Amino acid sequence: xxxxxxxxxxxxxxxxxxxxxxxxxxxxxxxxxxxxxxxxxxxxxxxxxxxxxxxxxxxxxxxxxxxxxxxxxxxxxxxxxxxxxxxxxxxxxxxxxxxxxxxxxxxxxxxxxxxxxxxxxxxxxxxxxxxxxxxxxxxxxxxxxxxxxxxxxxxxxxxxxxxxxxxxxxxxxxxxxxxxxxxxxxxxxxxxxxxxxxxxxxxxxxxxxxxxxxxxxxxxxxxxxxxxxxxxxxxxxxxxxxxxxxxxxxxxxxxxxxxxxxxxxxxxxxxxxxxxxxxxxxxxxxxxxxxxxxxxxxxxxxxxxxxxxxxxxxxxxxxxxxxxxx
Amino acid sequence: xxxxxxxxxxxxxxxxxxxxxxxxxxxxxxxxxxxxxxxxxxxxxxxxxxxxxxxxxxxxxxxxxxxxxxxxxxxxxxxxxxxxxxxxxxxxxxxxxxxxxxxxxxxxxxxxxxxxxxxxxxxxxxxxxxxxxxxxxxxxxxxxxxxxxxxxxxxxxxxxxxxxxxxxxxxxxxxxxxxxxxxxxxxxxxxxxxxxxxxxxxxxxxxxxxxxxxxxxxxxxxxxxxxxxxxxxxxxxxxxxxxxxxxxxxxxxxxxxxxxxxxxxxxxxxxxxxxxxxxxxxxxxxxxxxxxxxxxxxxxxxxxxxxxxxxxxxxxxx
Numbered sequence: 010x011x012x013x014x015x016x017x018x019x020x021x022x023x024x025x026x027x028x029x030x031x032x033x034x035x036x037x038x039x040x041x042x043x044x045x046x047x048x049x050x051x052x053x054x055x056x057x058x059x060x061x062x063x064x065x066x067x068x069x070x071x072x073x074x075x076x077x078x079x080x081x082x083x084x085x086x087x088x089x090x091x092x093x094x095x096x097x098x099x100x101x102x103x104x105x106x107x108x109x110x111x112x113x114x115x116x117x118x119x120x121x122x123x124x125x126x127x128x129x130x131x132x133x134x135x136x137x138x139x140x141x142x143x144x145x146x147x148x149x150x151x152x153x154x155x156x157x158x159x160x161x162x163x164x165x166x167x168x169x170x171x172x173x174x175x176x177x178x179x180x181x182x183x184x185x186x187x188x189x190x191x192x193x194x195x196x197x198x199x200x201x202x203x204x205x206x207x208x209x210x211x212x213x214x215x216x217x218x219x220x221x222x223x224x225x226x227x228x229x230x231x232x233x234x235x236x237x238x239x240x241x242x243x244x245x246x247x248x249x250x251x252x253x254x255x256x257x258x259x260x261x262x263x264x265x266x267x268x269x270x271x272x273x274x275x276x277x278x279x280x281x282x283x284x285x286x287x288x289x290x291x292x293x294x295x296x297x298x299x300x301x302x303x304x305x306x307x308x309x310x311x312x313x314x315x316x317x318x319x320x321x322x323x324x325x326x327x328x329x330x331x332x333x334x335x
Numbered sequence: 336x337x338x339x340x341x342x343x344x345x346x347x348x349x350x351x352x353x354x355x356x357x358x359x360x361x362x363x364x365x366x367x368x369x370x371x372x373x374x375x376x377x378x379x380x381x382x383x384x385x386x387x388x389x390x391x392x393x394x395x396x397x398x399x400x401x402x403x404x405x406x407x408x409x410x411x412x413x414x415x416x417x418x419x420x421x422x423x424x425x426x427x428x429x430x431x432x433x434x435x436x437x438x439x440x441x442x443x444x445x446x447x448x449x450x451x452x453x454x455x456x457x458x459x460x461x462x463x464x465x466x467x468x469x470x471x472x473x474x475x476x477x478x479x480x481x482x483x484x485x486x487x488x489x490x491x492x493x494x495x496x497x498x499x500x501x502x503x504x505x506x507x508x509x510x511x512x513x514x515x516x517x518x519x520x521x522x523x524x525x526x527x528x529x530x531x532x533x534x535x536x537x538x539x540x541x542x543x544x545x546x547x548x549x550x551x552x553x554x555x556x557x558x559x560x561x562x563x564x565x566x567x568x569x570x571x572x573x574x575x576x577x578x579x580x581x582x583x584x585x586x587x588x589x590x591x592x593x594x595x596x597x598x599x600x601x602x603x604x605x606x607x608x609x610x611x612x613x614x615x616x617x618x619x620x621x622x623x624x625x626x627x628x629x630x631x632x633x634x635x636x637x638x639x640x641x642x643x644x645x646x647x648x649x650x651x652x653x
Contacts, residue, residue, distance in 0.1 A: 079455020116424025
């Protein structure tokens with residue numbers, strides 16, 4: 010049995026199911042309760058579960074994130090919503106020192122079963138502060154898991170897995186994907202957090218991407234296929250740790266790779282993915298790995314400049330064609 | 336006799352820290368080591384008012400808080416030596432002591448970052464009490480005067496009062512944030528007055544008088560446990576040593592130090608116990624001898640334990 014849901018509804022179903030299943034699960038953040046969440050992911054949950062389990066917090070990101078960590082250490086399973094994930098830069102210390110590292114520094118005394126989720130990425134002219142790509146900043150933190158969903162189907166299955174995981178998971182939802190619609194199973198399903206997904210099997214070149222850029226890649230792939238090419242497309246899903254096995258298997262087949270990401274080039278996810286493939290599968294490559302990242306500038310407000318900052322499908326088509334001709 | 340229990344706990348803290356200083360200078364422990372000498376009445380007075388199922392959250396000056404909460408001196412000493420048998424398996428060190436079995440949330444080394452963690456433990460207690468009837472646990476959160484100028488402090492005062500969390504904020508006002516004198520860093524030197532602005536019951540207590548600290552702590556614990564909400568206790572105290580063992584401690588006046596050292600909380604309690612004819616000197620001496628053995632055993636345990644091993648263990652939880 011299938012039903013057609015927007016991505017925000019799929020995410021809401023995931024939280025609702027997990028809250029019904031496990032009383033330790035609770036939601037907290039700015040406007041998650043009475044207001045229903047800035048993108049309606051927690052709409053009406055407070056009427057079903059009450060104000061304690063759907064906790065509206067004051068605007069104090071570092072402190073309520075730390076509070077969630079303390080609650081996770083002492084028997085609960087908090088789901089923090091960053092109203093906009095960019096705001097979690099204000100909680101960097103808690104996410105790094107205490108969510109990421111505490112299991113290690115405490116020698117296993119404490120586990121932090123915590124999900125931090127919310128809208129991220131570059132939206133439509135939201136300007137620099139609200140258009141951060143925080144995965145780049147957080148990928149260096151030991152002990153964190155970072156997961157990016159890209160469709161209503163994987164959003165639901167991955168969020169349920171993240172809530173059940175015994176580690177802190179930074180769960181990235183893209184602000185422009187909430188209104189994406191898809192038929193998904195009515196019966197319960199959970200997807201693995203640590204596996205990349207081969208979205209399209211192919212033989213000529215491996216295109217590695219995640220989150221919203223998957224959709225730019227798929228637009229480009231249509232054109233590439235029409236021109237006789239057969240690319241393989243991989244959705245990373247897990248940005249930390251990277252599912253190297255799936256990447257190496259693919260590169261060993263296609264011998265060419267290109268990475269498409271929305272984060273900045275400097276210190277981005279592609280930088281790490283490239284380094285890992287070079288370290289583990291250099292001999293399989295017939296050409297240097299290409300990467301298409303957004304530009305190393307603060308995200309501009311102006312619509313044309315914003316588009317120029319982002320990787321566009323036509324650029325992907327050109328880059329793949331150039332790579333194929335080497 | 337409960338007063339003797341307080342005495343014993345303070346002597347354990349003092350002798351443990353004196354031994355740490357020796358071991359640091361002998362090259363057995365490393366990094367930043369912040370000793371608690373002089374402040375014992377605060378740890379003992381508050382933590383001895385708690386139950387086993389209550390939580391304690393500490394700072395980088397955490398050895399004695401851990402001991403008061405019941406973490407064994409062996410495990411704490413072994414941690415300071417970086418050994419696998421340490422309470423944090425040698426991964427944490429002096430500023431990061433943890434013990435889940437003792438509900439010791441940990442040593443948090445950045446200023447103020449432990450307060451939200453303690454707030455979370457208190458929220459968890461309230462949640463579990465309300466949703467499935469678990470007896471209410473209380474969380475005591477320790478921090479210093481320097482922290483009271485930090486935003487997390489105010490954010491958490493607000494939330495603790497807002498949700499009536501079972502929590503005690505314990506400010507150990509030793510008047511010095513490393514080299515920054517309290518009056519040079521804050522617009523209102525009476526820290527407890529700041530909590531009152533949030534509608535939180537708050538008071539000042541002589542932090543060199545363990546009986547006084549214990550008395551106010553018991554009231555705060557009772558308030559928290561009966562879901563009446565948080566309390567802030569500002570204990571006026573003094574550290575007898577520098578900020579850490581690496582601090583030359585050049586700014587604090589000798590005269591100021593002498594005044595406070597004359598008010599040593601351990602000597603004050605022993606004099607009182609003898610004056611009241613509650614104990615004999617011989618009973619107190621016996622406690623000292625027993626604790627000397629405990630400390631010596633802790634050092635032997637730490638020395639003979641194996642170094643921490645397996646670099647990758649504990650990065651992720653299973």
